[in-house]
Amino acid sequence: MSKVLCVLYDDPVDGYPPAYARDAVPSIERYPGGQTTPTPERIDFQPGELLGSVSGELGLRRFLEERGHTFVVTSDKEGPDSVFDRELADADVVISQPFWPAYLTAERIAKAPRLKLAITAGIGSDHVDLEAAIQRGITVAEVTYSNSISVSEHVVMMILALVRNYIPSYGWVVKGGWNIADCVSRSYDLEGMQVGTVAAGRIGSAVLRRLKPFEVGLHYTDRHRLPEEVERELGVTYHPDAASMVPVCDVVTINAPLHPETEHMFDDALIGKMKRGAYIVNTARGKICDRDAIVRALESGQLAGYAGDVWYPQPAPPDHAWRTMPNHGMTPHVSGSSLSAQARYAAGTREILECWFGERPIREEYLIADAGRLAGAGAHAYSVGRDGDTSEAPPSDHA
Numbered sequence: 001m002s003k004v005l006c007v008l009y010d011d012p013v014d015g016y017p018p019a020y021a022r023d024a025v026p027s028i029e030r031y032p033g034g035q036t037t038p039t040p041e042r043i044d045f046q047p048g049e050l051l052g053s054v055s056g057e058l059g060l061r062r063f064l065e066e067r068g069h070t071f072v073v074t075s076d077k078e079g080p081d082s083v084f085d086r087e088l089a090d091a092d093v094v095i096s097q098p099f100w101p102a103y104l105t106a107e108r109i110a111k112a113p114r115l116k117l118a119i120t121a122g123i124g125s126d127h128v129d130l131e132a133a134i135q136r137g138i139t140v141a142e143v144t145y146s147n148s149i150s151v152s153e154h155v156v157m158m159i160l161a162l163v164r165n166y167i168p169s170y171g172w173v174v175k176g177g178w179n180i181a182d183c184v185s186r187s188y189d190l191e192g193m194q195v196g197t198v199a200a201g202r203i204g205s206a207v208l209r210r211l212k213p214f215e216v217g218l219h220y221t222d223r224h225r226l227p228e229e230v231e232r233e234l235g236v237t238y239h240p241d242a243a244s245m246v247p248v249c250d251v252v253t254i255n256a257p258l259h260p261e262t263e264h265m266f267d268d269a270l271i272g273k274m275k276r277g278a279y280i281v282n283t284a285r286g287k288i289c290d291r292d293a294i295v296r297a298l299e300s301g302q303l304a305g306y307a308g309d310v311w312y313p314q315p316a317p318p319d320h321a322w323r324t325m326p327n328h329g330m331t332p333h334v335s336g337s338s339l340s341a342q343a344r345y346a347a348g349t350r351e352i353l354e355c356w357f358g359e360r361p362i363r364e365e366y367l368i369a370d371a372g373r374l375a376g377a378g379a380h381a382y383s384v385g386r387d388g389d390t391s392e393a394p395p396s397d398h399a
Helices: 061-066 083-088 106-110 130-136 148-163 166-174 180-184 202-214 228-234 242-248 268-272 291-300 339-357
Strands: 003-007 070-074 093-096 117-120 139-142 194-198 217-221 236-239 251-254 278-282 303-308 367-370
Touching (some): 061 070, 106 130, 148 202, 166 180, 202 228, 217 242, 268 291
Parallel strands (some): 003 070, 251 278, 278 303
């Protein structure tokens, strides 16, 4: 029997909800492009429930304990005295989410001799040291596409919130005011603006499709160019790199994976190439933007606004500069953890476990690393050094 260690975010401060605003969520069987949604043998939860917090347990306890496995769930993941570190020593399987990642560093992997499987409940496995996992033969899997559309919707919401100055306007209502001039002094129409995405994979291309009806100019850069027919359909302009795209954009949305070429990509130099008063929306990874460069650009007016759903580190400390910088629309990492998305990635996590314990192959699209190499989606999404070789270049996006 196995020990499964699961790291999830804390429960609501008001307690685990006894009821929900809606009775259910729409049932989706396929994603754009045809990939099916998760297909476990069964689930032990009602879609639309809060599954991603500690009490929700991803709906896995009954499934695991009926089969004799030990299931440990915690939100305590930082430091050598954390529950995560104490329980990791004899864990066979680790599960965590990108929104509250259990960082599986090389040092932690070295202290977990029984670890065989690391699952990301959601998308994005950069909290796992993939090279160390590969060297140890650990299988790394994630629930690919489970929350890509969730994130793309969040991007569109953030763009509109910044451009239309929604957040300060709402604030005046809460304060009892009717200060129309203050609200509209930073409010513009999105119509006619030029919007570009750094990366046009599942999330980036979904953002482009959702923005097309707004009558904006659409732009993208990606190491993998979209098919010509897709470019024509969307009316989107390709740019070979971010440096050539950002000068023409009023809004830039970042939908790229974090890797050496994207880390701190948006620094003083690149932001300086943008139009004065442009906006940045980042739901990819916090380290793609230089923290202090963003603050300086907002304070100087080079940027009119910054909205992000990702931070470094996560969770962000109370004194993180992005909490107090001007004209921001920051959220904690929630874009991919809607109740709708939770139902999919909880079901996908169970599907992966059913395959693992049943000694059946895990879906190729869920695999990141397997049998001592990058595999499946990981062979396209990540690059690690191994015996002088590297995998394919990182593709479009991860969230």
